[in-house]
Amino acid sequence: xxxxxxxAAQMPQLVExxxxxxxxxxxxxxxxxxxVQNLFPGVRFGFGPSIEHGFYYDFDLPxxxxxxxxxxxxxxxxxxxxHSPAIQMRTVTREEARKILAGQGQDFKVEAVxxxxxxxxxxxxxxxxxxxxxxxxxxxxxLDSFKDHKFFFKLLSLAGAYWRGDEKNPMMQRIYGTAFxxxxxxxxxxxxxxxxxxxxxxxxxxxxDLFSTHPEAGAGFVFWxxxxxxxxxxxEELWWEQHEKNGYEPVYTPHVSRESLFAVSGHLExxxxxxxxxxxxxxxxxxxxxxxCPGHVLIYKDRGRSYRELPLRWAELGTVYRxxxxxxxxxxxxxxxxxxxxxxxFCSADQLADEIAGVCRMVDFFMxxxxxxxxxxxxxxxxxxxxxxxxxxxxATQALRDAADSIGLKLELDEGGGAFYxxxxxxxxxxxxxxxxxxxxxQCDFNLPQRFDMxxxxxxxxxxxPIMVHxxxxxxxxxxxxxxxxxxxxRFPFWCAPHQVAVIPIREEHSAYAKTLVDRLRxxxxxxxxxxxxxxxxxxxxxxxxAQIPFMxxxxxxxxxxxxxxxxxxxxxxxxxxxxxxxxxxxxxxxRDRVAE
RNA sequence: GCUGCUGUAGCUCAGUGGUAGAGCACUUCCUUGGUAAGGAAGAGGUCAUGGGUUCAAGUCCCAUCAGCAGCUCCA
Numbered sequence: 001x002x003x004x005x006x007x008a009a010q011m012p013q014l015v016e017x018x019x020x021x022x023x024x025x026x027x028x029x030x031x032x033x034x035x036v037q038n039l040f041p042g043v044r045f046g047f048g049p050s051i052e053h054g055f056y057y058d059f060d061l062p063x064x065x066x067x068x069x070x071x072x073x074x075x076x077x078x079x080x081x082x083h084s085p086a087i088q089m090r091t092v093t094r095e096e097a098r099k100i101l102a103g104q105g106q107d108f109k110v111e112a113v114x115x116x117x118x119x120x121x122x123x124x125x126x127x128x129x130x131x132x133x134x135x136x137x138x139x140x141x142x143l144d145s146f147k148d149h150k151f152f153f154k155l156l157s158l159a160g161a162y163w164r165g166d167e168k169n170p171m172m173q174r175i176y177g178t179a180f181x182x183x184x185x186x187x188x189x190x191x192x193x194x195x196x197x198x199x200x201x202x203x204x205x206x207x208x209d210l211f212s213t214h215p216e217a218g219a220g221f222v223f224w225x226x227x228x229x230x231x232x233x234x235x236e237e238l239w240w241e242q243h244e245k246n247g248y249e250p251v252y253t254p255h256v257s258r259e260s261l262f263a264v265s266g267h268l269e270x271x272x273x274x275x276x277x278x279x280x281x282x283x284x285x286x287x288x289x290x291x292x293c294p295g296h297v298l299i300y301k302d303r304g305r306s307y308r309e310l311p312l313r314w315a316e317l318g319t320v321y322r323x324x325x326x327x328x329x330x331x332x333x334x335x336x337x338x339x340x341x342x343x344x345x346f347c348s349a350d351q352l353a354d355e356i357a358g359v360c361r362m363v364d365f366f367m368x369x370x371x372x373x374x375x376x377x378x379x380x381x382x383x384x385x386x387x388x389x390x391x392x393x394x395x396a397t398q399a400l401r402d403a404a405d406s407i408g409l410k411l412e413l414d415e416g417g418g419a420f421y422x423x424x425x426x427x428x429x430x431x432x433x434x435x436x437x438x439x440x441x442x443q444c445d446f447n448l449p450q451r452f453d454m455x456x457x458x459x460x461x462x463x464x465x466p467i468m469v470h471x472x473x474x475x476x477x478x479x480x481x482x483x484x485x486x487x488x489x490x491r492f493p494f495w496c497a498p499h500q501v502a503v504i505p506i507r508e509e510h511s512a513y514a515k516t517l518v519d520r521l522r523x524x525x526x527x528x529x530x531x532x533x534x535x536x537x538x539x540x541x542x543x544x545x546x547a548q549i550p551f552m553x554x555x556x557x558x559x560x561x562x563x564x565x566x567x568x569x570x571x572x573x574x575x576x577x578x579x580x581x582x583x584x585x586x587x588x589x590x591x592r593d594r595v596a597e
Numbered sequence: 598g599c600u601g602c603u604g605u606a607g608c609u610c611a612g613u614g615g616u617a618g619a620g621c622a623c624u625u626c627c628u629u630g631g632u633a634a635g636g637a638a639g640a641g642g643u644c645a646u647g648g649g650u651u652c653a654a655g656u657c658c659c660a661u662c663a664g665c666a667g668c669u670c671c672a
Contacts, residue, residue, distance in 0.1 A: 575632070
């Protein structure tokens with residue numbers, strides 16, 4: 001409990017400043033730009049807004065910047081701030097703006113002028129020593145002065161970024177930084193960044209022996225080590241348990257199919273650049289599956305279906321392969337082969353709302369189990385390129401709303417954010433570090449039933465088109481477990497921890513008693529790290545602590561005599577000596593109820 | 598894919614064109630220790646891979662692979 005709620009893990013609490021924080025940060029971005037201009041005279045400027053945790057500014061420079069330059073720029077910023085008693089706004093006409101910027105060779109800024117809508121004021125903001133003010137095209141607002149306010153900033157990192165975020169445009173150099181009204185807040189933010197780094201699942205992945213990737217296998221392919229394999233097995237057990245309780249049935253589908261299957265499903269025309277190249281078998285092209293849905297449709301179509309068997313709920317932990325561009329693969333969070341916790345529900349239109357509600361309840365159950373807060377978004381019909389009549393879109397969207405209403409789930413609106421084939425509900429979860437992730441999704445699909453000409457016989461004996469619902473709760477196991485690792489900082493709750501209990505005798509002569517504990521625990525299917533070999537108790541404690549094992553049982557003479565154990569929880573908790581039987585009943589509850597620590 | 602950076606022992610990292618280094622981890626021996634590092638010794642490297650420059654390359658150059666920070670794109 002202590003660790004993930006420690007001060008460093010929390011987003012800094014912000015104090016009120018004389019101006020909103022975003023204004024400060026935007027102004028500091030200007031300050032940075034003026035410093036860059038002083039140090040690198042030929043610079044051309046892009047955009048420099050404030051963002052969630054700070055600000056950035058994009059520059060076009062002949063030479064690449066290095067980390068060393070950041071310190072120089074910071075220094076120059078402090079100097080300029082001291083000589084900037086006033087920040088002043090000047091309103092100009094569109095023509096004047098163009099002229100000023102063209103005269104300075106600021107081509108990107110000239111383009112920026114054209115982006116300002118007709119009728120809006122065009123303004124410049126100036127700061128710096130009198131007579132040598134530096135000005136930037138900007139809608140503001142800004143501080144009134146740098147010199148008269150106390151503020152604290154730090155430049156953090158360098159990156160490339162396309163002009164106006166379009167990969168067809170030239171690449172600029174971006175400097176990220178952050179700013180606060182107090183040193184304490186800046187320090188807290190930097191500590192938070194450190195904590196994010198410390199909890200990085202790639203780092204924990206190697207520290208805790210969780211997973212690896214290998215150049216020999218190629219980028220974006222994850223190898224699950226025994227420790228993380230154990231976590232995954234626990235999740236899968238929970239997953240199947242919940243799916244059985246909710247009326248889902250397991251299906252398994254092949255990883256490779258004839259290409260023509262994906263032609264019928266439409267993946268080939270819409271998704272080909274994400275799919276692996278075809279392979280020839282018996283002079284016929286085959287493909288590795290990028291999604292599980294076509295396979296489930298084939299099962300549906302294997303025989304006629306009656307309204308009496310609907311809804312059908314079919315679940316599969318299905319591994320899919322997608323080509324991701326080389327620069328985007330990232331640990332377990334963005335990979336080229338992953339396992340979706342997939343399911344498809346085939347139902348009639350009037351069953352839709354109930355089915356959606358059922359899925360929402362499951363999402364809620366899982367997210368509570370893992371301790372994630374979440375927000376749900378209703379994504380409605382996009383403006384163009386959709387399939388299905390307006391009528392069915394309207395009914396399905398209403399079904400999603402009704403479903404949410406029926407279980408008291410509040411939906412934020414994501415207008416026009418639906419897929420081309422139907423409306424959906426997407427979930428964003430918030431982890432222990434306050435970061436957001438998108439995992440769960442519930443999507444109505446009118447497309448595949450039509451493409452595959454799926455039908456069921458309704459009570460009038462007529463063929464009717466089912467609605468297909470795609471849904472994933474965890475998203476992909478790789479991404480989810482990666483997020484979970486960071487969420488817990490490697491301190492997996494007892495029920496899914498790779499090793500649950502470490503047994504540590506104080507002296508070798510206590511090994512016999514320790515061994516009886518190990519045997520009892522193993523007999524009840526606990527995952528026990530038996531540290532019975534000769535060696536120092538302190539070292540074993542340290543090892544167990546570093547491995548984040550939830551409980552250490554430390555036993556010596558007194559414990560052996562009394563049939564007790566000294567329970568040392570990981571982290572800062574107090575050690576207690578309890579009868580071994582008491583310990584057993586305590587952990588039984590932690591396991592059975594999957595208690596989130 | 599794009600821009601920039603990086604690749605030395607399992608991990609974290611030094612290494613200035615001239616004999617490959619440290620700490621931790623690991624192995625062995627000694628140590629019997631009541632709650633996060635007892636001591637000693639040992640082993641561990643084709644310096645990512647392939648080419649090039651040089652009398653000489655971990656070090657300089659090129660390519661490839663992989664990783665990192667982002668951008669774009671995504672579960």
